[in-house]
Amino acid sequence: MKLLVCVSKTPETTARIAFTNDNTAFDSSGVQYIMNPYDEWYALVRALELKEANGGTVTIINVGPAANDTIIRKGLAIGADEAIRVDAEPQSALYVARQIAEYARGEDFDIVFLGKESIDYNGAEVGAMVAELLELPFVSHATKLEMDGNKAMIVADIDGGDARLEVDTPFVISAAKGLAEQRIPNMRGIMMAKRKPLKVVEPAAAEDLAVSVRFQLPPEKGDVKLVDPENMDELVRLLHEEAKVI
Amino acid sequence: MVLVLAETQKGKFKKASLEAVTYGNKTAQVLGTDCAALVLGPASGLEELGKYGASKVYHVPDAGLDNFDSQVYAAVISQVAEKTGATVIVFSHSALGKSTAGRVAVRMNAGSVSGANTVPTLEGGAFKVTKGVFSGKAFAEYEIKSDIKVLSLMGNSIPVESSGGPAPVEELSVEVPAARVTVKSLERVEGTTPLPEAELVVSAGRGMKGPENWGIIEELAEVMGATTACSRPVADTGWRPHHEHVGQTGIAIRPNLYLAIGISGAIQHLAGVNNSKTIVVINKDPEAPFFKAADYGVVGDLFEVVPRLTEAMKKFKAEQG
Numbered sequence: 185m186k187l188l189v190c191v192s193k194t195p196e197t198t199a200r201i202a203f204t205n206d207n208t209a210f211d212s213s214g215v216q217y218i219m220n221p222y223d224e225w226y227a228l229v230r231a232l233e234l235k236e237a238n239g240g241t242v243t244i245i246n247v248g249p250a251a252n253d254t255i256i257r258k259g260l261a262i263g264a265d266e267a268i269r270v271d272a273e274p275q276s277a278l279y280v281a282r283q284i285a286e287y288a289r290g291e292d293f294d295i296v297f298l299g300k301e302s303i304d305y306n307g308a309e310v311g312a313m314v315a316e317l318l319e320l321p322f323v324s325h326a327t328k329l330e331m332d333g334n335k336a337m338i339v340a341d342i343d344g345g346d347a348r349l350e351v352d353t354p355f356v357i358s359a360a361k362g363l364a365e366q367r368i369p370n371m372r373g374i375m376m377a378k379r380k381p382l383k384v385v386e387p388a389a390a391e392d393l394a395v396s397v398r399f400q401l402p403p404e405k406g407d408v409k410l411v412d413p414e415n416m417d418e419l420v421r422l423l424h425e426e427a428k429v430i
Numbered sequence: 431m432v433l434v435l436a437e438t439q440k441g442k443f444k445k446a447s448l449e450a451v452t453y454g455n456k457t458a459q460v461l462g463t464d465c466a467a468l469v470l471g472p473a474s475g476l477e478e479l480g481k482y483g484a485s486k487v488y489h490v491p492d493a494g495l496d497n498f499d500s501q502v503y504a505a506v507i508s509q510v511a512e513k514t515g516a517t518v519i520v521f522s523h524s525a526l527g528k529s530t531a532g533r534v535a536v537r538m539n540a541g542s543v544s545g546a547n548t549v550p551t552l553e554g555g556a557f558k559v560t561k562g563v564f565s566g567k568a569f570a571e572y573e574i575k576s577d578i579k580v581l582s583l584m585g586n587s588i589p590v591e592s593s594g595g596p597a598p599v600e601e602l603s604v605e606v607p608a609a610r611v612t613v614k615s616l617e618r619v620e621g622t623t624p625l626p627e628a629e630l631v632v633s634a635g636r637g638m639k640g641p642e643n644w645g646i647i648e649e650l651a652e653v654m655g656a657t658t659a660c661s662r663p664v665a666d667t668g669w670r671p672h673h674e675h676v677g678q679t680g681i682a683i684r685p686n687l688y689l690a691i692g693i694s695g696a697i698q699h700l701a702g703v704n705n706s707k708t709i710v711v712i713n714k715d716p717e718a719p720f721f722k723a724a725d726y727g728v729v730g731d732l733f734e735v736v737p738r739l740t741e742a743m744k745k746f747k748a749e750q751g
């Protein structure tokens with residue numbers, strides 16, 4: 185099986201979120217980056233498991249600058265065979281999707297994997313866009329994927345429930361929690377990753393049709409109002425009369 | 431024209447779709463145009479969408495659309511958008527919306543913003559709309575530059591408004607391609623509102639000590655008519671199902687009331703819940719970081735406080751009738 189896993193780079197989950205240039209840009213000073221958890225923990229690992237069971241190759245692709253090579257190498261250390269980096273500073277989901285589709289077209293991947301969303305811009309858009317550009321079926325929020333030849337049996341999260349789906353390869357799939365278990369790269373993997381191919385390609389021309397122009401932090405919470413643990417009638421009263429939520 | 435996809439579930443419009451129609455109407459007012467709703471697949475009672483702000487309802491009744499395949503939906507929605515001259519296409523940020531909006535954006539060469547949480551503004555011709563980013567830790571305003579725009583609306587961002595009368599329904603016949611994804615079955619958690627749509631959420635963490643103690647949480651949630659949620663370690667150890675896991679790597683929610691019980695308030699947990707309107711924290715540790723993000727706090731042992739709160743809620747419900 186020929187498998188492609190799209191990975192993105194996101195700030196580490198405890199990173200301080202702040203903005204610069206009059207709140208028009210993310211302040212990356214001092215921020216540590218990680219591979220987007222949905223891409224790493226679920227999409228990549230399920231692809232590796234399928235390769236281990238059926239043979240084939242796992243390629244990872246990232247659209248981003250040279251600084252992203254660290255997280256790409258981590259993907260190789262976890263077990264991907266090779267990597268592609270499209271050398272660009274992406275501004276929108278559509279831009280990223282066009283780069284991925286440009287590379288994947290003609291490569292005949294059986295399955296293109298992504299995480300269900302990135303934890304920075306929370307778009308959950310790239311998968312659907314890649315699928316449309318490649319004219320492939322798309323299943324989002326997959327929590328189970330089993331293959332039988334070229335037929336996939338998938339369980340996907342639908343708000344408040346599960347859908348059981350069937351689709352034949354080739355297709356695009358986005359991974360949610362449950363699809364696989366996180367793998368920690370071992371020393372051998374890390375050593376081998378250094379010798380695996382990481383190819384850098386130039387971006388295709390593509391427009392950004394939607395761009396972020398200003399950021400804002402949520403309003404600060406006022407002080408917490410403490411309620412006597414013996415007096416839950418008072419909490420109920422506050423929720424009803426003051427907060428007006430019940 | 432603003433075109434809003436309205437989803438049904440068991441023959442009824444989803445709350446998220448009623449929000450989307452209300453939102454579509456408000457967006458249409460900003461743009462000085464009308465809002466129309468679109469319903470795909472066999473359905474009835476479509477004129478009802480007029481109540482929420484649709485001046486017209488388009489209906490593509492093909493039975494094949496009962497089987498959701500994002501590729502088919504995107505083809506159908508794009509055809510309807512072209513036929514009706516829609517310039518803004520609105521989805522709910524639901525499972526269906528998320529897998530379809532991006533496709534429609536590609537087909538229509540439209541800029542898109544997913545998970546929008548404000549009505550767009552139009553200043554000096556610039557179309558701008560805001561969404562949550564960094565899993566709720568910040569908001570970003572986007573400008574969409576293309577002629578056609580695709581938006582998906584984050585649940586619980588704007589209240590449903592129902593002041594209009596019934597809307598005329600027009601059946602459209604468009605080409606419906608064959609589905610490549612087959613839906614074998616759908617299983618829904620019965621009885622409660624799904625987390626992304628819930629207005630009241632009772633959530634519990636490791637302070638519960640073990641899955642056998644969840645009865646007090648379920649009872650409180652039942653009395654309140656709330657949906658239950660949990661922290662990540664609770665789902666990871668199998669105390670609760672994965673679909674209850676909220677936070678940065680779980681579901682992001684913004685209910686009216688988030689009641690956090692025995693949850694410390696780690697940054698990754700807060701990320702997914704801190705845009706809730708009101709946050710109540712029950713924790714025995716006065717230093718728990720969650721208190722800094724809370725509106726109301728109760729410092730005490732949850733095994734004593736929660737049953738007391740349940741009793742107080744029962745009393746309140748009885749008084750309310």
Ligand SMILES: Cc1cc2nc3c(=O)[nH]c(=O)nc-3n(C[C@H](O)[C@H](O)[C@H](O)COP(=O)(O)OP(=O)(O)OC[C@H]3O[C@@H](n4cnc5c(N)ncnc54)[C@H](O)[C@@H]3O)c2cc1C
Nearest residue numbers: 635636637661662677678679680692693694698699714732
């Ligand atoms: C990459 C990454 C992603 C993550 N994503 C998420 C996420 O999406 N969601 C998430 O929740 N976590 C996430 N986490 C985990 C997060 O860092 C915390 O570990 C987790 O939220 C802690 O869960 P908890 O509050 O239930 O448990 P704990 O931190 O163990 O807190 C338990 C709390 O219960 C209180 N308590 C104990 N007994 C009682 C009692 N009898 N009465 C009252 N209070 C009591 C304690 O004082 C304590 O505050 C993530 C971590 C990482 C590294």
